[in-house]
Amino acid sequence: MRTSLNLKKVSIALLVVGCIVVIIIAWLNSNRYLPFQGAETTSSGSLKAVEKRLAKLKQAGEKPTLEQLADAFQPLGLIDAHNHNASSSRYLSMLDVWEEYHIDKVVLFGDISEPSAIGTDAAAWKAYQSSPDQFLPFFSGFDLHDEGSLDVIRDNLEKGYFGLGEIAGASTYSPIVSLAYWKASDPMDGFLPEIYDLIATYKAPILLHIDPPNGLPILKLEQALEAHPNTTFIFAHMNAYNSPEEIDRLLGIYPNLYADFFAGFSVYNPDGGGHPEIFIPIMKKYPDRFILSSDSGYGIESEEQAIDAMYRILYLLDDPALAKKIAHDNMMAIIQAQPATMTQLSAIQELASKNGKAYNYDNLSKLEAGKILADAEKG
Template structure:
């Protein structure tokens, strides 16, 4: 598949635009997942853009329905407008501390002031960095954002990775095409925890297997909705099961706010994925892996 064609319609793996709506499900969400063996497992949605317009308030009933335990919340990414949605995410976490985990997405990677901004957001309660457009060649949603990188060590990205290591907080990266050199960066910054945002979108199980095999500090943000419902997907959930079973400690699940597939469908896909796995593996990718990352996060760091 040519990347230029494949990514031409790809907004689902990119940061949502400020005006992007929350899409309703294209079809009524089926109830098959409710009959699965792991239907009772609550999960953490590690990639959610609902800080835009404070949409998280309207989304909460949906979170309840699908047993979303916690949500990693941010909004716009890699542009000045993202700093406004960062503040919304922080306030949401203050209002709903047991439900919302705020991340920092409005980072100017071309100025050292961007690092100061991250420190300030950490002090205010942000628990990680992302989504950051570390490299984007094809995503139309990121075509004009001013703070995206051309490669994974562009601008102040190396210093950002070091800062995340210092504070023991993960950094969630958008990388397209998915063969963007993450393995080398992860080896160069072994103390940094990287989350490969919507890593399965346009990436084969073999591609992800190589990343996981060659690194120890990369987690895959698995956007099950893309694989299950996006017509551009050439794989099924079943195709990724051997990889998830081989690396159960390295996967997380996310909705990407349902962009491109419908919000309900994104959650249906996660629930179906969990039901395809044994209980222990399902619990790991649903919430245990993320909880372990947050337990390692330091609340303060030396300047």
């Protein structure tokens, strides 16, 4: 009888262990193809490390250097959300700088709303193919007054580009964008309404240059935001020649609007006023709606100075968890929301037939699909 009971206990124990193993395997399989996480999974331990490094900088009582700030915030994985270096001569020359100052990813494109942007779009794609973990390619090489632009946009998004930008949604005063051949007169000009609807189906954002940030261009932007609530709009360098009050107003009304904060303008450009701290309360009020950018150092001393400014904004936030959102997570949330396209899935199926690997297509993101294809292309 005792032997029978012991055997029964052993059987029950084995059954329990077997069930646990099955549950663990099922969990691993279900999560195997979750959206790419990268540095946005920064642990609480990493945040504590940032806190300790910042505390040391503050105790020193001196203005921290770029090197010190980059080291302190390194665990956050800072993303440059607006960069024009999409030509081999430019982005290759920046690789060492990005590595030295711990720029985790770069949203890369080139020219703005010009025929020449077709070439820089291709260069951004080439950079992405060479390093899919580092670059997030956007594009702007299409004439928004031509219905054919819809085909260009659809093809590029299907291919794997992550967003449109920088697009000249309106420009009167910019010495460069005001001359753009394909610029819009306002954010509802040409085929922009149809473009907004199209990119919403891909969950892809549009990065809009709008100047001046008042008057008719803003009235039309508000019209676009209201008419296309499922479209993600990013207001390029929203802090340039703009007030915290106006940014507060727009973000408060339109949940589909994000602020691209060109830190270099507010920190180092004399036109920015030299008081970036006035924007900190608005960042804290809308912690999920700000992203940081260098704008490739436009209008200031250098791109390195623009990177320095990005870190100084994070330093002013005085909150590692909030800094993590603005430095990295908000941009990645926009990217990770995009599902793999039919073109990508078809290419991966073809790849699977050649290499014999099995891929889970159900929850594949565009980010994951793009990395699979880029890595396969590199061999």
